[in-house]
Amino acid sequence: MLDHLVLADSPIVLCGEGDYSVITDLRVDDVLPELRAEVEQHETNTASHREALQRFVLAQRQVRNTLEGYWVAAASSEAAEHAFSGMTPLNEVRAAAVMSDGVSRLVTEYEMATWPEVFSILDMKGPADLIRKVREIEATDPTGRRWPRYKSGDDATAAYCLW
Template sequence: MRVSIATAPGGSNPNEDWVAATPTLAVVLDGLSTVGLDTGCRHGVPWYVSQLGGHLMAALVESGRPLTDGLAEALERVAALHPECDLGNPGTPSATVSILRAGDDRFDYLVLADSPIVFEQADRYQVVTDLRVDAMVPELRAETERFATGTPEHTEALRRMVVAQRLTRNTVDGYWVAASNGEAAHHALTGAMPLAGVRSVAVLSDGTSRLVTEYRTASWADAFAMLRGSGTDGLIAEVRRIEATDPNGHRWPRFKSGDDATVAFCQLP
């Protein structure tokens, strides 16, 4: 397959997304924001996603290996890189993971948390995403969305929400992300899709997918038309254009005025 990639930070802070691809593999990671809270780690989220991404690509060189096994190995290898850090801290650097791998007659996919993979077929769009986090602390999420983005009240409400979410992260009754334990890999959504009938696939961080899923200013058909017409950079530019019309989050309440945005657009010959 032919893969085009793009990623862009949501503001002045370093980009905490990560993307890479080969002719048979596309990986998108979205680092979870720490909102200034203690993580027990001196390295930070950008370091974590770059290390996890590199080890994940290396672990999946073997085309027949289960994606969960590759992710579990990558998580353990990254944890071994910084044993001096407090990897048991509930806020240890973490990320969503989305993996697409093309085989002879099918795609294998893995989605851990809310960075979706979208399959474009002749008559529909099939979205694979993991929204378990949305069920966590809904009352604190609602409180955060009451305030204009970037205000002191919004910042404090967001901090309280993240503190509470962390207590449910990587627990049986909570939600799962890539962090310091390979166990998380086995809680990902996985499956296979026949190559036949698939026109293209988009692997996205939620900073890009929100154009369709949250802002609802475009359909998936529109998004794929943009990818073909103006490319991956063009799709992200459209996200930024829409966000600029609502910088304070009045129309679309959100945690950041602009989130890091990433896409890998996979086209079949």
């Protein structure tokens, strides 16, 4: 069995025989939608964007790791009790990718790749090439107008497990 535990917006994507299962915790997206919308109205790296982002981040900190908010592991060991967890039989999975949202947005937000394309990059060239692709796409929208976001380039981490 493959056990998984997911917190916040960093997904695990399981690749089976021709299908992909995305396991993620998007509760963070439901928190403070009006402040999120305010941030997304401004181009990144501007004074108005920084001010709106600061208000948003301060408000998020008030609900982080609470029942009214969302859970992240770095801030509280209790967060694991609120994680999404489960098990998948190993014979149903040929590979798994664990990534930060800064990488998964290539599929989920930018819609510039599909999960099969992501796994093809991982199979042929590995996580570093996948992250390079994310950075190339972000560079085409440095002000965040096409894809509103908190910063020009978010954290980008990926691990690839193949068996």
